[in-house]
């Protein structure tokens with residue numbers, strides 16, 4: 663096989679959640695660049711349209727749908743769109759997620775329900791909807807996004823970490839269940855990656871560029887490579903995990919974090 667074919671996705675169809683921004687947008691773009699038709703889902707419908715528009719402007723195939731991944735009917739509709747628009751589903755990238763920082767003692771039931779709904783239930787719904795169409799075809803690749811937090815039980819990350827630990831366990835169990843159907847399931851665990859994700863650190867959700875630059879500088883210092891990667895670095899791992907090159911890769915966690923081994 664030519665190297666280009668090993669990483670090529672010609673004729674394949676991908677659904678990407680969280681595709682309006684950051685890692686999801688970069689993943690939608692790289693999967694399209696590798697030849698896949700992409701269905702971009704995000705609760706930010708305009709942002710999803712923007713990503714799809716960027717892809718189609720480059721002569722590639724994409725459509726967008728406003729999707730709240732915490733609602734099963736929305737996620738089912740997203741996968742149904744892949745089938746109605748492009749005829750099949752080969753790749754499901756469950757990337758939508760939100761951050762959260764709070765001491766465990768202060769977590770309210772509302773916080774718990776909101777984070778679990780978006781970060782864990784949304785991924786479960788995405789996996790289930792994808793499996794419905796992948797199992798009969800006996801092939802497919804699912805990538806779920808966790809976080810470096812799964813290795814770093816540091817203060818204020820209790821709730822966020824619980825959701826991402828849940829995503830990891832779900833994915834590993836699913837890899838065991840779906841493998842016999844020819845479906846691979848893997849976890850991308852990103853390290854600190856500059857995106858809109860950082861908005862959770864700010865009371866009004868608006869990233870303060872100066873404060874954020876200082877935070878990124880201090881985060882890069884605990885990264886052995888000495889710098890922070892970007893959304894495209896995460897997307898390249900998504901591409902690998904979905905590509906023919908990864909045909910024997912399943913049930914594993916892939917940490918893209920510059921070698922970070924201690925908490926920030």
Ligand SMILES: NC(=O)c1ccc[n+]([C@@H]2O[C@H](COP(=O)([O-])OP(=O)(O)OC[C@H]3O[C@@H](n4cnc5c(N)ncnc54)[C@H](O)[C@@H]3O)[C@@H](O)[C@H]2O)c1
Pocket residue numbers: 679680681682683684685686703704705706709729730731732757758759760761780784807808809810851852853854855856857858859860893
């Ligand atoms: N950026 C980081 O430092 C980092 C580190 C570890 C893990 N992650 C994970 O990576 C994933 C992508 O984050 P990002 O950095 O690209 O952040 P981002 O904020 O740039 O993108 C997240 C996207 O998810 C969407 N979203 C939020 N709630 C949704 C919902 N209910 N339904 C559909 N879409 C929804 C947002 O609108 C946004 O477009 C998340 O799961 C996040 O937890 C990010």
